[in-house]
Amino acid sequence: MSTGIEAGALPAAAPASAPRRGGLRFAGLRRLALACVVPALLLALWQVTTAGRPYSLIPPPADVWAELQDLAFGGINDDAFSGTLWTHLAASLSRVYGGFALAAAAALPLGLLIGRVPLIRALLDPVLQVLRPVPVTAWLPLAMILFGLGPRSAFFLVFLGAFYPILVNTVFGVRSVEPRLFEAAAMLGCTGPAQFVRVVLPAALPSIFTGLRLGLGFAWVVIVVGEMTGVQTGLGAIIMEARQLSRTEIVICGMAVIGVAGFVSDWLVMQLGRRLLAWSPTHG
Amino acid sequence: MADPTIPILDMRAVSKTYVAGGRRTEALREANLTVSRGEFVCLLGASGCGKSTLLRVAAGFEAPTSGEALMWGKPIAGPGPSRGMVFQDYGLFPWLTVRDNIGFGPKARGRPAAEVRDTAERYIALVGLQSFAEAYPHQLSGGMKQRVAIARVLANEAEVVLMDEPFGALDAMTRERLQDELLDLWSRTGLTILFVTHAIEEAIFLADRIVMMSPGPGRIETIHPVELVRRRDVSSPAFNDLRRMLAAQLHSHHAPRAAA
Numbered sequence: 001m002s003t004g005i006e007a008g009a010l011p012a013a014a015p016a017s018a019p020r021r022g023g024l025r026f027a028g029l030r031r032l033a034l035a036c037v038v039p040a041l042l043l044a045l046w047q048v049t050t051a052g053r054p055y056s057l058i059p060p061p062a063d064v065w066a067e068l069q070d071l072a073f074g075g076i077n078d079d080a081f082s083g084t085l086w087t088h089l090a091a092s093l094s095r096v097y098g099g100f101a102l103a104a105a106a107a108l109p110l111g112l113l114i115g116r117v118p119l120i121r122a123l124l125d126p127v128l129q130v131l132r133p134v135p136v137t138a139w140l141p142l143a144m145i146l147f148g149l150g151p152r153s154a155f156f157l158v159f160l161g162a163f164y165p166i167l168v169n170t171v172f173g174v175r176s177v178e179p180r181l182f183e184a185a186a187m188l189g190c191t192g193p194a195q196f197v198r199v200v201l202p203a204a205l206p207s208i209f210t211g212l213r214l215g216l217g218f219a220w221v222v223i224v225v226g227e228m229t230g231v232q233t234g235l236g237a238i239i240m241e242a243r244q245l246s247r248t249e250i251v252i253c254g255m256a257v258i259g260v261a262g263f264v265s266d267w268l269v270m271q272l273g274r275r276l277l278a279w280s281p282t283h284g
Numbered sequence: 285m286a287d288p289t290i291p292i293l294d295m296r297a298v299s300k301t302y303v304a305g306g307r308r309t310e311a312l313r314e315a316n317l318t319v320s321r322g323e324f325v326c327l328l329g330a331s332g333c334g335k336s337t338l339l340r341v342a343a344g345f346e347a348p349t350s351g352e353a354l355m356w357g358k359p360i361a362g363p364g365p366s367r368g369m370v371f372q373d374y375g376l377f378p379w380l381t382v383r384d385n386i387g388f389g390p391k392a393r394g395r396p397a398a399e400v401r402d403t404a405e406r407y408i409a410l411v412g413l414q415s416f417a418e419a420y421p422h423q424l425s426g427g428m429k430q431r432v433a434i435a436r437v438l439a440n441e442a443e444v445v446l447m448d449e450p451f452g453a454l455d456a457m458t459r460e461r462l463q464d465e466l467l468d469l470w471s472r473t474g475l476t477i478l479f480v481t482h483a484i485e486e487a488i489f490l491a492d493r494i495v496m497m498s499p500g501p502g503r504i505e506t507i508h509p510v511e512l513v514r515r516r517d518v519s520s521p522a523f524n525d526l527r528r529m530l531a532a533q534l535h536s537h538h539a540p541r542a543a544a
Contacts, residue, residue, distance in 0.1 A: 186362070
């Protein structure tokens with residue numbers, strides 16, 4: 001039955017990509033090279049403006065690189081910071097992912113309900129809309145009163161930072177599910193709450209994923225604020241402590257590590273999304 | 285199976301009025317239609333004649349404002365697997381493969397996994413999509429998507445298949461081929477089909493009976509049995525006579541609006 005003109009639709013894509021393989025590798029190299037241009041220029045600028053000036057407030061790249069090695073493995077300065085990087089990184093990672101996981105666990109079901117159940121939307125949406133513009137940093141004093149000085153406040157702020165992007169995108173995803181799909185599910189015998197799992201969740205998944213990515217990004221932004229006061233460990237804590245001691249090279253190391261950690265965690269989420277959203281013509 | 289003397293579908297004085305923004309629109313007025321088991325009935329008419337509304341009432345997506353919609357003599361309370369719907373825009377689940385789209389109904393109704401898989405496999409073969417079982421809807425052509433939509437409804441043991449201009453978005457060649465395939469399926473399975481179209485030729489080619497509907501408000505005007513022997517020759521004189529007669533009737537619906 002599926003011969004002739006129409007059957008060509010899928011196989012047609014395969015031969016087109018085969019001869020491009022060599023070109024694809026070249027394109028990858030080219031993209032990598034282009035991505036390195038601006039960082040290389042910035043590094044050069046940094047080097048030129050700071051190297052060989054003993055009174056520069058910003059240390060040259062070589063000093064920062066040496067400090068980074070000392071932070072990670074010790075053996076260069078042998079001070080209070082030597083070899084502590086992994087402790088701080090682990091502390092921040094656990095708060096970022098812990099807060100993020102908690103935010104996802106709360107925002108996903110809430111978003112599904114707000115998007116799908118009018119009563120819950122009428123009940124919660126106004127409150128959440130008013131609370132949403134309040135910056136996470138503005139919660140810091142209140143968080144310290146509620147959760148005390150320390151890691152629990154940081155955890156709470158990360159939670160808050162990740163919560164809204166996930167919630168807003170989940171609600172958006174749920175509300176933009178094509179009504180036709182609910183009709184299709186209903187006439188096939190899938191009605192009521194079963195539609196949440198079989199229709200709403202998968203249909204909203206692309207949007208939910210955007211929310212998770214944004215949420216995780218915010219979690220990394222907020223972690224530094226969260227660890228600024230009363231916390232002993234964490235990348236935010238080490239940055240604040242180094243600042244008070246005027247160890248700017250450590251501040252820059254902390255910034256670099258946060259950048260790399262945030263980049264890697266975003267990359268991981270994207271890989272997961274690529275697997276789960278292989279069906280979507282705009283993802284995958 | 286129910287009493288064979290009872291019609292599978294029975295629309296009794298079905299009216300439907302929509303109220304939106306304080307404005308009442310009478311989409312359908314007192315439609316009476318009975319469909320016997322195994323019949324192929326086409327609802328034919330210009331836009332606004334209520335043919336889709338009647339189909340959606342039969343599906344259970346809309347409740348009649350007045351009148352009764354019955355299946356095997358019992359009121360239709362909502363959409364359900366016994367009345368499968370095939371939409372013009374397919375309504376396939378984009379996140380499921382062809383296999384999982386076809387298995388959706390049996391799975392949703394809690395059938396064991398092995399049975400779901402066997403059923404899906406059988407209906408994939410029935411519509412000839414074996415080599416596309418793992419493809420996602422966005423990778424399929426329109427004709428293939430509509431085959432999946434039909435297979436999905438059949439795999440769910442639908443007794444009545446309701447089709448809302450299912451081939452309206454397809455190119456002419458694909459449409460003709462799917463019409464043939466549909467008639468073939470229908471003659472092999474003993475399905476009951478209620479098929480909405482605005483194409484006269486399609487209605488004559490497919491239907492046992494053509495229900496001619498007219499707009500303003502939507503209502504059933506006349507019901508024409510089609511006695512021609514299948515497979516029908518679209519260029520035969522008898523086919524043409526019927527086409528001319530229905531075209532004249534259909535165009536008379538447009539005349540008042542054109543004058544206004």
